[in-house]
Amino acid sequence: MYRLLETRLMKRSESGFLRELKITGKATDFFSNDYLGMAQDQDFHAEVLQAIQEDPTLIGGSTGSRLISGHSQVAFETEAFLARTHQTESALLFPSGYIANLSLFSCLPQKGETVIVDEYIHRSVHDGCMMSTATKWKFKHNNLQDLEDKLKRTQGICYVAIESLYSMEGDFAPLKEITNLTEKYGASLIVDEAHAFGVFGYGLVHRLGLQNNVFATLITYGKAMGSHGAAVLCKHIVKSYLINFGSPFIYSTAPTDLTWMQLKMGYQYILNHPSLADQLQQNIQFFRSQGLPILSAKESPIQALAVKNIEQLLQLRDVLLHKGLQTYAVFSPTVRLGQERLRICLHTFNTKEDIRLLASLIQENLSL
Structure with missing residues (x-):
């Protein structure tokens, strides 16, 4: 068995795609999801530390799943806060966005039903669908005609899954148009807002006022908020269904109350500091002005360069790393063979000097 594993790893290594864990150094960050810089914001940290000092029990273990001993008053109040803030009926907290998607797509679609996913949807959605007995179809990325063609072919219950902002492409879903299509054909739309939340207020579903048109919205807090955890925003009946049938939710130990408290504090911090999102957009536009052949949308914090x-x-x-700039090279199977790229993430804390250096080094080494 060890020889078999070694053979598989050697094959991946020879192809140049071997993954390894690395300690992040002190180089300039152009690769993390910390878009608003909250993971390193000392003022925000001071507020969280103050909350811990006032109530040290926040850092204690939850001692079980939400259905046993892991539920708490803090979790209850946080879910109520999220529902009010996002103007939805209910919210259900999860340890991570990955577990939230596993829960959604493993328990909602049943045998004889259909899930239609954008071909570039996050891996967690595909993994959740693998745990389901439903039929899964892919539609071409952001292609409304291909989506409608598949919606016409479905019979019975149908779900459509998209991201509002795609993590490897750095482009936006045509959210209004897809919402219109799903309503036209009676399908239930699920939107993953992992990379849009915080960067665009409370997410694009909220910004466009589509809460009542979307079946479920996934918000994650490990990116722009620099924290951890996730929430599914939905109707009361959907929340109850996930609690009863979502195995990843049922059998996962709940995070500490500190996670939920930090989440609530993060919302308030973002609300009180609108300059964070403004500064991010300024940095994105300055990067875009450097003239690189970028694949991504002009307002996206994720900027992909095809190589x-x-x-x-x-x-x-x-x-770039030798010059003190950390970026992320994306290979198969994260993207398709032939679609390899350099993934560049912009943040509030990136300086114009660093952005200018990044662009000039790319131009020099790719002869652009």
Whole structure:
């Protein structure tokens, strides 16, 4: 068995796609999801520390799943707060966005039903669908005609799954148009807002006023908020169904109350500091002004640069790191073969000097 595992790992290593854990150094961050810089915001940290000092029990273990001993008054109040803030009936907290998607897509779609997902949807959605007995179809990325063609072919219950902002492409879903299509064909739309929340207020579903048109919205807090955890925003009946049938929710130990308290404090911090999102957009626009052939949307904090030659991509990543700039080279199977890219994430704390250096080094090494 060990020889078999070694053979598989060697094959991946020879292809140049071997993954390894690495300690993040002190280089300039152009690769994390900390878009608003809250993971390193000392003022926000001071507020959280003050809350811990006032109530040290926040850091104690939850001691069980939410259905046993892991539920608490803090969790209850946080879910009520989220429902009010996002103007939805209910909210259900999860330890992470990955577990939330596993729960949604493993228990909602049943045998004889259909899930239609954007071909670039997050891996957690695919994994959740693998745990379901429903039929899964993919539609071409952001292609309304292909989605409608598949909606026409469905019979019975149908779910459509998209991201509002795609994590590897850095582009937006045509959210209003997809909402219109799902309503036209009676399908239930699930929107993952992991990379849009915080960057665009409370997410694009909220910003566009589509809460009553979307079956469920996933919000995660490990990105723009720099924290942890996730929430599914939905009707009361959907929340009750997930509590009763969502195995990943039922059998996961609940996070500490500190996670939920920090989440609530994060909302208030974002509300009190609108300059964070403004500064982020200024940095994005300055990066876009450098003239690189970027694949992504102009307002996205995720900016993807296509580099199909794998050796060139690795060399570029290493050159940037040598100059103190951390970016992320994306290979198969995260993206399709031939669609390799350099993933660049912009943040509030990136300086114009760092952005200018990043762009100039890319231009020099790719002969742009």
